[in-house]
Structure formats: C-alpha cells, structure tokens
Amino acid sequence: MTTHYSPAIAYAASDGYVSYRFHHDAAHRSISISATGNATSGSVRILMPAGAKSIESVEVNGTRQPVRAERVRESLYAVVPVALNVPVTVEARYRN
Numbered sequence: 001m002t003t004h005y006s007p008a009i010a011y012a013a014s015d016g017y018v019s020y021r022f023h024h025d026a027a028h029r030s031i032s033i034s035a036t037g038n039a040t041s042g043s044v045r046i047l048m049p050a051g052a053k054s055i056e057s058v059e060v061n062g063t064r065q066p067v068r069a070e071r072v073r074e075s076l077y078a079v080v081p082v083a084l085n086v087p088v089t090v091e092a093r094y095r096n
Contacts, residue, residue: 018084024049029056032091037084048076048094056093067092 003026008019018037024030031046048055055078058067068079078092 028093029096030091030093032089034087034089035082035084036087039084041081041083044080044082044088044090045070046078046080046090046092048078048092050074051096052076052094054095056095058093059091061089 003024006021010017016038020033020035023032033044055067055069058065058078058080060082065080070077070079080090082088
C-alpha cells in the first residue's frame with residue numbers, strides 16, 4: 001500500500017511558505033518527503049505509521065543523517081534538521 005499527498009502552506013504575515021510531497025511505501029517501510037520553502041533552518045518531523053517500533057535510518061538528499069526519535073504517547077516521530085530554502089528530500093526507513 002502506498003500513500004501520497006502534496007500540500008502547500010503559506011504564512012501571509014511573514015511571507016513564509018513550505019510546500020512538500022509525501023510518499024509512504026508500506027511494503028518497503030519507507031517514508032519520503034520532498035520539500036522546499038524559504039526557511040534557512042528548521043526541522044522535518046515525520047510521524048511514523050502505527051506499529052512502527054523504531055527508526056532504522058534517515059537520509060537527506062541521499063546522505064545518511066543523525067535522527068532524533070521522539071515519542072508522544074503511542075506515536076513515534078523522526079526529527080531531522082534541514083534548511084528548506086533549497087529543495088530537499090528526506091527519506092526515513094522504519095522497523096515494525
């Protein structure tokens with residue numbers, strides 16, 4: 001099963017924006033986010049699917065990056081620092 005969506009968010013008061021594409025491939029236990037915006041620093045926080053036990057790896061533009069795992073109740077998140085003022089692709093793999 002795969003899931004896709006592509007939202008865009010604008011903050012009129014500060015002229016800030018972010019646009020991204022989300023793709024979840026359950027068969028390969030991977031989530032990919034391609035994003036751009038005008039923030040020079042920030043974080044991508046990816047909610048792992050229900051049943052995910054751990055984050056196996058995260059790559060930013062094809063380069064493996066350290067990841068911070070966060071738990072909020074039963075939910076697991078992968079948190080990765082990124083700059084969005086250039087296009088970026090983040091791929092997270094998880095274990096069930």
